[in-house]
Amino acid sequence: MTQQAERMRRIPLSRDRVLRAAVALADEVGIEALSMRRLAQELGVVPMALYKHVAGKEELLDAMVDALVSEIDPPVPGAGWRDAVRLRVLSARAALLRHPWARQVLESRTNKTPAVLGYMDSFIGMFLAGGFSVDLTHHVMHALGSRMWGFTQELFDDAAASAEQPADFPPEAQAAMLREMAERYPNILKVAAASAHEDSVVGRGCDDQFEFEFALDLLLAGFERLHRQHWTSTPKSL
Incomplete structure (x- = not known):
């Protein structure tokens, strides 16, 4: 056992500690990967130890919203x-x-x-x-x-994405798909194209x-x- 894991094991488990660890873990790996077992591993305890502080995954998620x-x-x-x-x-x-x-x-x-x-x-x-x-x-x-x-x-993210083809598409294919979009959905294409800001703080798109x-x-x-x-x-x- 590493020194860090050993130190974590010695820190008394509390609801606040469980919650802070759950939030940090979800920030790191995403909510889908958050489980009681994964959280217990992160805290260096057996899963059953968590149930003294939260009744289960649903109560944990409620507490994370409260946080x-x-x-x-x-x-x-x-x-x-x-x-x-x-x-x-x-x-x-x-x-x-x-x-x-x-x-x-x-x-x-x-x-x-x-x-x-x-x-x-x-x-x-x-x-x-x-x-x-x-x-x-x-x-x-x-x-x-x-x-x-x-x-x-968000309204235009998908529309803008469909209007812009992946870079590995041949230029002719991209041009053909844009022409089809222009013919079938001219208004969507016009507005979606206008939202493709090069200087967007979130990258291309709105x-x-x-x-x-x-x-x-x-x-x-x-x-x-x-x-x-x-x-x-x-x-x-x-």
């Missing part, structure tokens, strides 16, 4: 609702980008933990504190959807951070307009 929530900055005191919401969403996105497994795990959770419910409650509270009606806040939360957690489904913030700012501007208009979903009586 993600703890990394999201709280609302900025004294900030207007719009700044507070924007900063909170971007903090959530930063946490999500630090942990590539987080989106998949968030989407897989069917039961919301107290930490998740607390985040949602606090998030809603930013709008209510800004003077939004309960009615408007309800619809605002629907509009934000997963953006509250810092992610959205600049995810820019697109995310662009859509977020559009939503916040729309929410502000409705709030000022005292919008309500209740139809006005004639």
Whole structure:
């Protein structure tokens, strides 16, 4: 046994230590490769030792989501609702980008933990504190959807990928496929090609951070307009 493994074995096992190791392991190998057995090996213990701290894989994943929530900055005191919401969403996105497994795990959770419910409650509270009606806040939360957690489904990634052929394709084949795309799906090709930014922070394709913030700012501007208009979903009586 190596000295490092021996030192790890001597450190008392705790729920916090199990959780920190699980997050680090998922960051390194991906969520699919995370198992109780693999985690036990990482900690230098037998698998059964983990079950004293987490009931199983599902409880472990719930706890990992809670750890993600703890990394999201709280609302900025004294900030207007719009700044507070924007900063909170971007903090959530930063946490999500630090942990590539987080989106998949968030989407897989069917039961919301107290930490998740607390985040949602606090998030809603930013709008209510800004003077939004309960009615408007309800619809605002629907509009934000997963953006509250810092992610959205990307629209043009697949289209852009299908418009660009692998480098080992003969130039004639690439040209022929692009011509077919132009004939069959001209609008998709036009927009997908426009998204192929050479200077994208994520490589060729859309600049995810820019697109995310662009859509977020559009939503916040729309929410502000409705709030000022005292919008309500209740139809006005004639």
